[in-house]
Amino acid sequence: MRMNSMILALSVSLFLFPSLLVAQEEEAAAEELVIADFDTGDKPNNIGGDFGSWDKDPNDETQFCQTTFETQDALGNEGGYALRLDYDVDSPNPAYNGFWMKLNGEDATPYNALSFYVKGDAEKGFTKRVKIELKDMSNTASPYIVTGLTDQWQKITVPFEKFRRVSDWSAMNEFVVVFDDINSSPKTGAIYIDQVALTKE
Ligand SMILES: [Ca+2]
Ligand SMILES: [Ca+2]
Structure with a gap:
């Protein structure tokens, strides 16, 4: 009853x-938070974070990274954009540079992986290996090497446990792409990145 x-x-x-x-x-x-789809063709990212390129030594003109918005959206959205990163780590001096993007203290605890789309530029050439980093508010860089880039879009999903140096997932500071004269071969080239997201797999 x-x-x-x-x-x-x-x-x-x-x-x-x-x-x-x-x-x-x-x-x-x-169960996905899009951090950046770049589809406005402008800053900031989808969560209000700034982004841009960085260079170990801006006074060394033989090394640089520059960003441009390109109408080659990873998801095939006709009005969308991806971000192109042209890099040069071919220098007589130690060289590294890349791309940084603020995560604005986002709470990543509802998620367990970082995902994004990446491809190389067939015309200019591109490295098959690239280092990415996540940083929490302590600003300690937690690196992960992405391998196997091709000239076609690939979705890369990196479980959070690969980022061993992130200690506080409740407040994230930054996502970084690093080109350096060890991992980047050839030392000049271009890659595209799009649809950076936190996901729950
Ligand atoms: Ca896009
Ligand atoms: Ca150079």
Whole structure:
């Protein structure tokens, strides 16, 4: 009798509030936070964070990284953009440079992986290996090497446990791409990046 009334109560609530079911489905589907799709062709990123290129030694004109928005969206969105990174770490001096993007203290604890799309530029040439880093608010760089780049878009998903030096996932500071004269071969080239996201796999 008691069980029957519970079932009755449940059926009545679902009849009266079908949105209870819908709300749960939406929650399950929303387990991705897009940090940057670059589709406005401008700064900031989707969470209000600034981004740009950096260079170990801006006075050394033989090394640099520069960013441009290109209409080659990773998801095939016709109005969209990807970000192109032209790099040069071919220098008589120690060389490294790349791309930085602020994560604005975002809480990453609902997620467990970083994902993004990447490809190389066939015309200019590109490194098959590239280092990425995540930093929490302590600003300690936690590196991970992405390998196997081709001239076609690939989705890369890196589980958070690969970023061993991130200690506080509740407040993230920065995502960084690093070109250096050890990992980058050839030492000049261009890659594209798009759809940087935190995901729950
Ligand atoms: Ca895009
Ligand atoms: Ca150079």
